[in-house]
Amino acid sequence: xxxxxxxxxxxxxxxxxxxxxxxxxxxxxxxxxxxxxxxxxxxxxxxxxxxxxxxxxxxxxxxxxxxxxxxxxxxxxxxxxxxxxxxxxxxxxxxxxxxxxxxxxxxxxxxxxxxxxxxxxxxxxxxxxxxxxxxxxxxxxxxxxxxxxxxxxxxxxxxxxxxxxxxxxxxxxxxxxxxxxxxxxxxxxxxxxxxxxxxxxxxxxxxxxxxxxxxxxxxxxxxxxxxxxxxxxxxxxxxxxxxxxxxxxxxxxxxxxxxxxxxxxxx
Numbered sequence: 001x002x003x004x005x006x007x008x009x010x011x012x013x014x015x016x017x018x019x020x021x022x023x024x025x026x027x028x029x030x031x032x033x034x035x036x037x038x039x040x041x042x043x044x045x046x047x048x049x050x051x052x053x054x055x056x057x058x059x060x061x062x063x064x065x066x067x068x069x070x071x072x073x074x075x076x077x078x079x080x081x082x083x084x085x086x087x088x089x090x091x092x093x094x095x096x097x098x099x100x101x102x103x104x105x106x107x108x109x110x111x112x113x114x115x116x117x118x119x120x121x122x123x124x125x126x127x128x129x130x131x132x133x134x135x136x137x138x139x140x141x142x143x144x145x146x147x148x149x150x151x152x153x154x155x156x157x158x159x160x161x162x163x164x165x166x167x168x169x170x171x172x173x174x175x176x177x178x179x180x181x182x183x184x185x186x187x188x189x190x191x192x193x194x195x196x197x198x199x200x201x202x203x204x205x206x207x208x209x210x211x212x213x214x215x216x217x218x219x220x221x222x223x224x225x226x227x228x229x230x231x232x233x234x235x236x237x238x239x240x241x242x243x244x245x246x247x248x249x250x251x252x253x254x255x256x257x258x259x260x261x262x263x264x265x266x267x
Contacts, residue, residue, distance in 0.1 A: 132156040157180075164176060202220075
C-alpha cells in the first residue's frame with residue numbers, strides 16, 4: 001500500500017478527520033435485528049458514497065442490508081450483508097464483503113437451534129476469500145421488552161484463502177489456504193435505558209481453532225443507539241478484533257470507533 005504524502009497543507013491527520021466525519025453519516029454494523037421478534041418482516045439498510053478530489057483524494061462506498069423473514073411457521077431466516085470500498089490518494093485501502101446468513105428453528109423459545117453460513121473478504125488482512133458453515137444452539141437468558149441477552153455455541157468448518165503463504169504461525173507457511181474446524185462461543189444483548197430513549201447493545205465471540213497449531217479469534221462490539229424519528233437512529237460503536245493467525249505483513253489486532261445513522265422498518 002502506498003504511504004501518505006503531503007499534498008499542499010493537507011496531511012494524514014486532516015484526512016483521517018475527513019474520513020471520521022464521513023462515517024458520522026454512514027450506516028455501519030450497528031445493533032442487529034432480533035430473530036426472536038414476532039414481526040413478519042424486519043429491514044435495516046443504508047448506503048453512502050463519497051468522491052472527493054483536490055487537496056485530498058478520497059473515494060468511499062459503504063452499504064449494509066439486514067433482513068429477517070418470519071413466515072409465522074417454525075423457521076425464521078436472517079441475512080446480514082455489508083460492504084466497504086475505500087481509496088486514499090488513489091491507493092486502495094479497503095475492498096471488503098461480509099455476508100452472514102442464518103436459519104433458525106423456533107427462535108421464540110428459550111432454547112433453539114440454528115444453521116449458519118458466512119462469506120467474507122478482507123483487503124487489509126490480505127484475505128481473498130473466507131467461508132465457514134455449521135450448526136449451533138442458542139439460549140435466551142433474558143427476553144423482555146427492554147432487555148435481551150443471548151448466549152450461543154456452534155461448531156463450524158472454515159476455509160480461508162490468503163493473498164500470500166507466509167504467516168504469523170510458521171507451521172502454516174507454504175500454502176495460501178488454511179482449513180480447520182472451529183468451536184464458537186457467542187454473546188449478544190441490548191438494553192433500553194432512560195425510558196427507552198437510549199439503547200445499549202453489545203456482542204462478542206470467541207472462536208477456538210481445533211487444530212494442532214494455535215489459531216484462535218476474538219471480536220467485541222459495544223455501542224449506543226439514540227432514536228431520532230420514526231425508525232431513524234443515531235449510533236456510535238466501538239469494535240475490537242484479534243486474529244491469532246494472520247499473513248506475515250498484517251497486524252493481529254484492529255480497533256475502530258464509528259458514528260452513523262440507520263433506519264429500521266418493521267411490519
